[in-house]
Amino acid sequence: MQSAVRKIENPVPAADRDWWRGAVIYQIYPRSFQDSNGDGIGDLKGIISRLAHIADLGADAVWISPFFKSPMKDFGYDISDYLDIDPMFGTLADFDVMISEAHRLGLKVMIDGVISHTSDLHPWFRESRASRDNAKADWYVWADAKPDGSPPNNWLSIFGGSAWQWDTRRMQYYLHNFLSEQPDLNFHNRDVQDALLDVTRFWLDRGVDGFRLDTINFYFHSAGLEDNPALPPEERNDQTAPAVNPYNFQDHIYDKSRPENLEFLARFRAVLDEYPAAAAVGEVGDSQRGLEVVASYTAGGDKVQMCYAFDFLAPEKISAAKVRTVLEDFGRAASDGWSCWAFSNHDVVRHASRWGMGEADRTAYLKVVSALLMSLRGSVCIYQGEELGLTEANLAFEDLQDPYGIRFWPEFKGRDGCRTPMVWNKDAANGGFSKAKPWLPVPAEHLAKAVDTQIGDAASLLEHYRRFLAFRRSHPALAKGDISFLDTQGDTVAFSRREGNEEIVCVFNLGSAPATVDLGGKSLQPLAGHGLDGKTDAGAVRLGGYGAWFGRFA
Structure with missing residues (x-):
């Protein structure tokens, strides 16, 4: 006897786990x-x-x-x-x-x-600083002072000065890589x-x-x-x-x-x-x-x-x-x-x-x-x-x-x-x-x-x-493709992006003066839709100041 097959109407598509790549x-x-x-x-x-x-x-x-x-x-x-x-x-x-x-x-x-x-107002830190033996005593980075009372080491805060702040409750220093009001959690x-x-x-x-x-x-x-x-x-x-x-x-x-x-x-x-x-x-x-x-x-x-x-x-x-x-x-x-x-x-x-x-x-x-x-x-x-x-x-x-x-x-x-x-x-x-x-x-x-x-x-x-x-968005190679650089001079940079059967050549002039990029005399097919001003001429790309060109090797 043939088993019945239930037809699913409008199934929900599977989530794209790779959406972030090139997002x-x-x-x-x-x-x-x-x-x-x-x-x-x-x-x-x-x-x-x-x-x-x-x-x-x-x-x-x-x-x-x-x-x-x-x-x-x-x-x-x-x-x-x-x-x-x-x-x-x-x-x-x-x-x-x-x-x-x-x-x-x-x-x-x-x-x-x-x-x-x-x-430092988080409940975790309030509890941690209350004593050296409470349930969260080791949730932050605490250390004793050196014998002379100075911080445990020479680590510095990105916001300036020592990365250690003295706490009078525990009579210890705690670590803060940023402000003293931002104590570091102990990931150990x-x-x-x-x-x-x-x-x-x-x-x-x-x-x-x-x-x-x-x-x-x-x-x-x-x-x-x-x-x-x-x-x-x-x-x-x-x-x-x-x-x-x-x-x-x-x-x-x-x-x-x-x-x-x-x-x-x-x-x-x-x-x-x-x-x-x-x-x-x-x-x-x-x-x-x-x-x-x-x-x-x-x-x-x-x-x-x-x-x-x-x-x-x-x-x-x-x-x-x-x-x-x-x-x-x-x-x-x-x-x-x-x-x-x-x-x-x-x-x-x-x-x-x-x-x-x-x-x-x-x-x-x-x-x-x-x-x-x-x-x-x-x-x-x-x-x-x-x-x-x-x-x-x-x-x-x-x-x-x-x-x-x-x-x-x-x-x-x-x-x-x-x-x-x-x-x-x-x-x-x-x-x-x-x-x-x-x-x-x-x-x-x-x-x-x-x-x-x-x-x-x-x-x-x-x-x-x-x-x-x-x-x-219309060219997946620009979002997810591999990249290979082409040799250029001066303010110009060129590379190709390849994804599957699609390859796109991208050429940029970061300078204000016109520039020409020789792509080896290959036939070139420009792509439209980007609004930038590059032109092709006998296997080379001619760019105005701050210009760019996108296309393919024909």
Whole structure:
């Protein structure tokens, strides 16, 4: 007897576990995205009202910087409750609506996982500092003073000074890689790991699609608490911390990027794999070993899916040579790993100012470097406002909120200049961000770049982003393909991207003068739809200043 076969109508398609590979992720800094209740601070309802902007841009996902309960000493990166929303941003119900609306628009949602440290007001730390023998006494990194009362070793905080803070209750020092109000969790304690993995499951159960893991290489310290060695002056750079910060004087081999982290990341990945298509991208702050760490954290398919280092977030201007060096070095270090590239975020000077200030045509320059970013092998992060060409705000000292900038002013002005509010409407109060005085001022020069001034203008940077993201989406090789560099000269960079039977040749001129790139006399077939101006001539590509060309070998 033939068994009956039940016909399934409209089966739900299987989740794409690989959605993150080549995804374009739009970073939202919630304090500065959109205020919905008139208190001058952005919030979750504000985000909900502007998600269509991100979907129309063509992004695949949003990454939302912290919105958890916090005393806001470091503006949400000091968390006092991992499982709730800070009232200034809204409620868990608002969060659920936001998830639903993002998914309706086809956007994945990634949230900030700030698990290397907590606020000193977190209940875990309150209990830990109460005595040396309570249930959470070993949940943070505590150490006795040296015989002379000085800190246990020479480790430094990124925010300046010693990384150790004396506590009068326990008569011990505790470790803080950032502010003293941000004590570091002790990942050598398995119970700490378990608690953080439970936090991860809480948000995955609530519908998030993944995490951006803050300071992913800071989780473990050396249990021996050895002094870091000095770093020779010629090897110091300011990728992780500004040059005026003595943090750069050390080789940080004992206080971060420890090998023990690999086992925890495997545990974290196992939790992600319990869900249909969860993914994570880690932030690697290590000026000496950044690419090496990214490679080890993403290789093998059993840790996080992707990471980013500070190679393109550093003050050093992007160049054709640097692009090739960084991408090829990463390819050699982790052929099966995956990176996530960004030119701007909430921690660095906006690249429109960092790189574009001296360019003859800044808008044209920003167009070509954005096309380059979105053509590299890896995923992409776009920071809110970069699609408008927002520049770094020049704020007065009395307007500063960032403790980092206040500490090192005026040689380093902190991170407030890249965190000023989004500008939506040129003629509205505060650019349409808020009807009240914003928590940071809206620069007058940003108003001319507001969203409503650029929509529909084919020559605008915003329409370029939309156009190029649509072009990228129509060619899978640009998102997921392998990369092979071609030899070029001067300010030009060229490579091919290959995925399956598709190969696309990408050629860029990062300089203001016209350039010609010889591709060996091969017949060339141009691709349309990207809006950039390259032309072909007898096996060569001719580019105007800040030009680009995309095509195939015929």
